[in-house]
Amino acid sequence: MTVREQKLTEKPRTLRVRVVDKTKEGEPVVNIETPIPVVKFGMKMAKAFSPQMKDVDVDWDAIADMIGAGDVGKLVEVDDQLQHKTVEVWVE
Secondary structure (H helix, E strand, O other), rough: OHHHHHOOOOOOOOOEEEEHHHHHHHHEEEEEEHHHHHHHHHHHHHHOHHHHHOOOOOHHHHHHHHHHHHOOOEEEEEEEOOOOOEEEEEEE
16 A cells, blocks of 8 residues: 555555765665654654754645645655755654
8 A cells, every 4th residue: 555545544654864965876875764643743852952954944844734634645855966965754
């Protein structure tokens, strides 16, 4: 079942992050699955205690709202052309 085929009544349970290195034939170099409650806790802690997170140009509240609303699918895709890497973040 793809992320888009997931039942609309199901709450997302997992946040997935994948980093693909294009110099290594597009193979994932990082592949993380994290339960949504852990993600929510981590976001709150990072915003409160990490000075680096306060300076990042990311709308953390919008991301938290998407997760809380039960949205599934891709949240973010970042293509770093200088490092030849792609970062994908989605919930399922």
